[in-house]
Amino acid sequence: MTTETKVEAINCKHFINGQFVESQNQKSFENINPATEEVLGHVAEGGKEEVDIAVAAARSALQGPWKMTTLEERSKILRRIGDLILERQEELARLESLDTGKPFSLANSVDIPRAAYNFHFFADYVISLGTDAYQQNQEALHYSIRRPVGVVGIIKPWNLPLLLLTWKLAPCLAMGNTAVIKPAEWTPMTATVLMEIIKEAGVPDGVVNLVHGFGPNSAGGAISEHPDVDAISFIGEPSTGSSIMKAGANSLKKLSFELGGKNPNIIFADADMDEVIATTIKSSFINQGQVCLCGSRIYVERPVYEQFLEKFVEKTKELKVGKPFDADTNVGALVGQEHYERVNSYIDIAREDGGTILTGGKRPEGLEKGYYLEPTIIADLDYTSRCINEEIFGPVVTVVPFDTEEEVIMQANDTHYGLSATIWTSNLKRGHRVAHQIEAGIVWVNTWFLRDLRTPFGGMKHSGIGRTGGAHSLEFFSELSNITIKL
Numbered sequence: 001m002t003t004e005t006k007v008e009a010i011n012c013k014h015f016i017n018g019q020f021v022e023s024q025n026q027k028s029f030e031n032i033n034p035a036t037e038e039v040l041g042h043v044a045e046g047g048k049e050e051v052d053i054a055v056a057a058a059r060s061a062l063q064g065p066w067k068m069t070t071l072e073e074r075s076k077i078l079r080r081i082g083d084l085i086l087e088r089q090e091e092l093a094r095l096e097s098l099d100t101g102k103p104f105s106l107a108n109s110v111d112i113p114r115a116a117y118n119f120h121f122f123a124d125y126v127i128s129l130g131t132d133a134y135q136q137n138q139e140a141l142h143y144s145i146r147r148p149v150g151v152v153g154i155i156k157p158w159n160l161p162l163l164l165l166t167w168k169l170a171p172c173l174a175m176g177n178t179a180v181i182k183p184a185e186w187t188p189m190t191a192t193v194l195m196e197i198i199k200e201a202g203v204p205d206g207v208v209n210l211v212h213g214f215g216p217n218s219a220g221g222a223i224s225e226h227p228d229v230d231a232i233s234f235i236g237e238p239s240t241g242s243s244i245m246k247a248g249a250n251s252l253k254k255l256s257f258e259l260g261g262k263n264p265n266i267i268f269a270d271a272d273m274d275e276v277i278a279t280t281i282k283s284s285f286i287n288q289g290q291v292c293l294c295g296s297r298i299y300v301e302r303p304v305y306e307q308f309l310e311k312f313v314e315k316t317k318e319l320k321v322g323k324p325f326d327a328d329t330n331v332g333a334l335v336g337q338e339h340y341e342r343v344n345s346y347i348d349i350a351r352e353d354g355g356t357i358l359t360g361g362k363r364p365e366g367l368e369k370g371y372y373l374e375p376t377i378i379a380d381l382d383y384t385s386r387c388i389n390e391e392i393f394g395p396v397v398t399v400v401p402f403d404t405e406e407e408v409i410m411q412a413n414d415t416h417y418g419l420s421a422t423i424w425t426s427n428l429k430r431g432h433r434v435a436h437q438i439e440a441g442i443v444w445v446n447t448w449f450l451r452d453l454r455t456p457f458g459g460m461k462h463s464g465i466g467r468t469g470g471a472h473s474l475e476f477f478s479e480l481s482n483i484t485i486k487l
């Protein structure tokens, strides 16, 4: 059964100073449906000129009515935005699915509800936020106040477009900043609809601006080097983070980076194997494996290695790869041709490196158009293989047996990445012990992707700079001034 019939793709314009506008030179690019390879619509292609206008609007809006809004008023606006997202949930989920190739059911159950929750969460959280005060004997009283950082550039990836945009935009607005957003070029639609919602919710013109376009020498580069942008909140690849850092160096921008991951999924022999399999299927292949937190390096203690492989392969084969709007689809299309070819190139590398493809590794039968790939499990690779060391960001995992705790900790940490890790064991002491030694910003024991938005979220090493979540997000999006009163 398909639910595609009601879908209407949209053409995407920039949103600057409260108005939808084309590019100054009328330039645009095609938006391609990854599930069919057909053109969905056109997207205005912005560059330096559009970014200059958007930044000027955002800077001027810092001094407008937005400056006078109280925390309570901003909280109400955030709540309203969350409500309006939910009112348009199905439409947004359809657009997200069309743009990314992900199953509609996933967009409708995870991406869009969480996008609304990002606003609802920060609407509540910001109200409860306090600051420090210290009395220094009878001599002085010190207290701090928060103010906005200023104009924030928000640059986004394509894997969870609305979820990740709202994860940054909500705390950005909560703290009274203004924003210039650049969505990923492959997934522009839900960000565009969000601008309608922002306007309807009563956000003053110029506070939130959106410029479509590409990365270097385009809108992304222009935001990164703009002298009037005070901070950049970026989610994407480590190499892009490095370019943004260089571009922003002259104007000493404040930076928050959430970058890639090559996350270990460590399975000890005493773990509950049914739970391990059910969750590992998700942590390997949800969203076609295009989640920064996916556990793409699976390590299994040798006594249960064969048993794990047998069940894991069996359950993986049961996953239905299909069109995003088919109700029984578990795995949809990858986001685009370039990415599809890149992911497939790792399967060639695995073969050259002597790996065994236990299942998958090819286009599913019956899906001749679109960027579809069967969920793929690779074994028998040496630790030096690029498939084990580089982020593939697709439905491809490697499986490696291990003999000792020390050995698996060493292998898990043997990477430039440090985003997340999962540990499966029924021995709680070992759970704590191993968790403390894994170099990752987020470690799950006997679960995966269980999030509480108050907790610190982010990566170590090349997986990020800084933490978001709860107070950590509000910290990034505000400047503290300490005030000392002599008593």
Ligand code: NAD
Pocket: 155, 156, 157, 158, 159, 160, 164, 182, 183, 184, 185, 213, 214, 215, 216, 219, 220, 221, 224, 235, 236, 237, 238, 240, 241, 243, 244, 258, 259, 260, 261, 291, 292, 391, 393, 419, 459, 463, 464
């Ligand atoms: P990407 O770095 O290629 O692009 C991200 C964004 O940056 C896009 O909007 C792009 O146009 C822009 N961009 C590219 N080059 C730029 C430049 N030189 N200057 C300014 N902007 C530039 O990443 P992607 O392929 O869209 O996303 C996948 C990556 O994102 C993976 O590495 C994934 O792990 C990571 N990711 C991390 C998290 C996290 O929370 N840590 C979440 C999701 C995705």
